[in-house]
Amino acid sequence: MSKSKELGLFLKKKRATLSPDQFGFESNKRRRVEGLKREEVADLAGVSIDWYVRIEQGQDVNPSIDVLNSLSRVLQLNNEEKRYLFNLSDKKVPVEVTNTITISDTLQKFLDNQNPNIAYVTDSKFTIIGWNKVALKVYGNYKEMNEKERNSIWRAFNDNYIKELLDNWEGHSKLRVEQLRANYSYYENDNKINEIINELNTKNSLFNKWWNNGSIMGIPEGQKLLHHPIVGNLYLSYISFKSTEIEGLNITIQMPVDDNTKNKLQQLIQD
Structure with missing residues (x-):
């Protein structure tokens, strides 16, 4: 499997683990997908739905570091998952210079x-x-x-x-x-x-x-x-x-x- 395909599959699996209620979206029987919808992830991450669909489809879209950081935040990735996401995009996780540790x-x-x-x-x-x-x-x-x-x-x-x-x-x-x-x-x-x-x-x-x-x-x-x-x-x-x-x-x-x-x-x- 290519890295682009693996990246799309990874994002799809991660959004399926998130509860819509966490983000203020309605969760009812009419919802046909597990977790968040594609358009919900795109909106929360500040990217277009068309672009996000392309990345989940495994197309070569070359996401920027800012976009990867945004997706990591929305999908609530831990450090290992974030490194994996960046690796699939052929990028390195930027070093964050901070003296403050936040309790999640x-x-x-x-x-x-x-x-x-x-x-x-x-x-x-x-x-x-x-x-x-x-x-x-x-x-x-x-x-x-x-x-x-x-x-x-x-x-x-x-x-x-x-x-x-x-x-x-x-x-x-x-x-x-x-x-x-x-x-x-x-x-x-x-x-x-x-x-x-x-x-x-x-x-x-x-x-x-x-x-x-x-x-x-x-x-x-x-x-x-x-x-x-x-x-x-x-x-x-x-x-x-x-x-x-x-x-x-x-x-x-x-x-x-x-x-x-x-x-x-x-x-x-x-x-």
């Missing part, structure tokens, strides 16, 4: 669906960038914190709430420092995190000791005990996994190990 609607829905399990997302610098409701109730209101305050390593050494919340503050903080070292390649040229590292190295002897001891650790699973000021002890198991979409992104889920803890977490999100 799909990822946010995943986090919200974890309630009453605690769920949050950290970037490669261990800054919290996404969360669900119970995470706010347990760890504090990230919505009101600035980027520095949401950094797990800075907060571990500067926030008394976290120091009192964690049953094993020293073990937690040592692990976080060693994990930060393990991620150094992601942020070595990032001024913000290097400012935090320099500040902690200067002001905190424990951070300085752990940062310079050369240990590198990563523990994706385990258990922890928290002492919450309202509901008391929370016994949790946790698992972390990396996103394949964004380099360095880490998703953590913390789950109650007993019914008593589960009831306490449910109580927090109902208040």
